[in-house]
Amino acid sequence: MNHSPQIPNVDSPEFAKQFHYARPDLGVRYTPAAASFRVWAPTAQAVDLLLFRTGHHPETPRIVPMARAAKGTWTATVKxxxxxxxxxYRLVHPGQPAPVEAVxxxxVATGANGQRxxxxxxxxxxxxxxxRDAKPPFAHPVDAILYELHVRDFTIHPSAGSRFPGAYLGVAQRGTKGPGGLRTGADHLRELGVTHVHLLPVADYGGVDETRxxxxxxxxxxxxxxxxPEGSYATDPFDGRxxxxxxKQMVQGLHQAGLRVVLxxxxxxxxxxxxxxFHRLVPGYYHRQDAQGGFSNGSGxxxxxxxxxSMVRKMMVDSLVYWATEYHVDGFRFDLMGLHDLVTMRQIRKAMDRIDPSILLYGEGWTGGDSPLPAEQRAMKTSVGRLPRIAAFxxxxxxxxxxxxxxxxxxxxxxxxxxxxxxxKxxxxxxxRHPQIAYPENxxxxxxxxxxxHHCVTYDSCHDNHALWDKLVLTTPGLRDADRLAMNRLAAVLVLTSQGIAFLHAGEEMARTKKGRENTYNLPDSVNAIDWRRKTKHADLVAYYRGLIALRKTHPAFRLQTAADIRxxxxxxxxxxxxxxxxILQSPAGGTLFAVLLNAxxxxxTVTLPAAGWRVLVDDRRAGTQTLRRLPGDSCPLPPRSALVLAKT
Structure with missing residues (x-):
């Protein structure tokens, strides 16, 4: 048995100096002639490598003792x-009554349920x-129009017409049709005009038995x-390949469809x-502790x-680099980004820039509870000014x-x-900051x-809380659906003409409902699945979103790149x-002058405009880049619950 060295406190500079392992060879390095393993476990007394022939079936493993190596790592090579x-891995820790096992x-791959x-x-x-996989062209973060979807939701409903319902392959499948022959799946996204597919978590997770x-x-x-990658979205969860x-086929297919991919x-x-x-490998290191020494719970x-x-930071950076290089991923959305420290987020940005500066980074600029991480170190919404090219919702x-x-x-x-x-506003x-806005004090x-x-992700709904349509229903008892559809269109205008990075929740363009349920994280397909029949029912709303997206992509005035340009x-x-x-809105390069008018x-x-000669591009029913009609003077009527987008050259 190897004796463990004297271990300083894990938060001390001495611990980082003694045990930070900077080299890029953690994990397994495979060749046909040999496989070399290296795991970081500085507090362990002994580590064994356990080898199996299958990914989840009961079997007696072959045991290979590992040797203590540099900076708290353990190594073994099998020729x-x-x-x-x-x-x-099997580890013996001081003071623990029995060995523990860890993945x-x-x-980079596992058998079913991620246990080997x-x-x-x-x-x-x-x-x-x-x-030869090629990323679709993309110039600036504010050019992004993000579409957030769950792999299973997207194609599991029979109306999706997918050969791979609820699977990775279904997300990128082309040629799928729903009721009435309308496009579904990736073809719908191409038709809609969004630039990025934002996938809810697809790294291996618990809570779903992949063997069933x-x-x-x-x-x-x-x-x-x-x-x-999560195995429940694969056609075979047992074979890790x-x-x-x-x-990779999903990413490749989406790229071929002109869509970038965000995880x-x-x-x-x-x-x-x-x-x-993580806790089994290095007890107490990967998680923060509260004052009593237990797990702190800033995540809820x-x-x-x-x-x-330092080694958690390295793990995060290495993981993101791996997804960006091995899988050609184009961006990352950070859940509860406020629990990450600013130094780590800056290092992530630098690492992505070395690979591809166009990789998008954004996240939730808040926490799920109090954290021992000092407030001034948190990557909160109010801290993104200190983070280069990282956005917050x-x-x-x-x-x-x-x-x-x-x-x-x-x-x-x-x-x-x-x-x-x-x-x-x-x-x-x-x-x-804008001089015409009355901000609340303090x-x-x-x-x-x-x-x-580029620090701001503009949205009206996402997977959390209620879908937009359900929120409209809950808050407008007694109103007709026609009134709610007008409100939905007004919300779409707000998201797709505002500055910043535009973000849409999958299905909001077809008045998606989750049957009034909130936070449907573990509810069945009957609640979560996108019902593509709603695309037929709400074809006019879908066309309205498509027109607004075309307008945003055509005119840089809706995608201003600096705060000074906005002011x-x-x-x-x-x-x-x-x-x-x-x-009134205009690009710094001049050209077309726009007016955006919102009546809730x-x-x-009736609104009086600064001048006459306006063309209508968006009204209460239609949206796009073509002139719908011309206004005869310097005033225009706005119907109830509607928007107008006007242009003047």
């Missing part, structure tokens, strides 16, 4: 061809043409193996605390990952558009609720928290009644 074998945190890592030749998993082809469901915020290959990543907590692989999920410790405009998520019955601007005009300007959260428009080019108008917002009241209103 034979171990391709497609599986492995785990390699640098595992797989030894792969990754080139065996490359689909045909993978080395059942109706189990989970959003995926239960992370177990950070570098392994399949999930890897099919994930929702959950490095803020682990599914298990004391039973997690029972634990939080200590991103500020703008919950200020989200709640201003449709009402606060914390009050199910309270509406927002589009439902005609009073008092949301200034917060809406804050969101329209991507939360950069409230940066709802004030000018962004330094540039120079966007001027708010005096409106004739509460419940209205309007502004239940009455028709």
């Amino acid at each position: 034979e061809n171990l391709r497609n074998h599986y492995y785990r 390699d945190p640098y595992a 890592a797989m030894i792969l030749d990754l080139r065996d998993t490359d689909p045909k043409g993978w080395t 082809k059942s109706r189990q469901y989970n959003w995926g915020y239960n992370p177990e193996n950070y570098n392994v 399949v999930r890897v290959r099919e994930f 929702d990543v959950v490095y803020n907590h682990t599914f298990h605390g004391g039973e997690s692989h 999920c029972g634990n939080e990952v200590a991103s500020d410790r 703008n919950d200020t405009i989200r709640d201003a558009i449709k009402g606060p998520v914390s009050d199910h019955a309270q509406g927002g601007f589009v439902q005609g609720a009073p008092g949301f005009e200034e917060r809406l 804050t969101g329209i300007t991507a939360s950069v 409230d940066l959260w709802h004030g000018p928290w962004a330094q540039a428009p 120079r080019g966007l001027a708010f108008l005096n409106m004739p009644a509460p419940g209205m917002v309007g502004y 009241t239940a009455q028709s209103q």
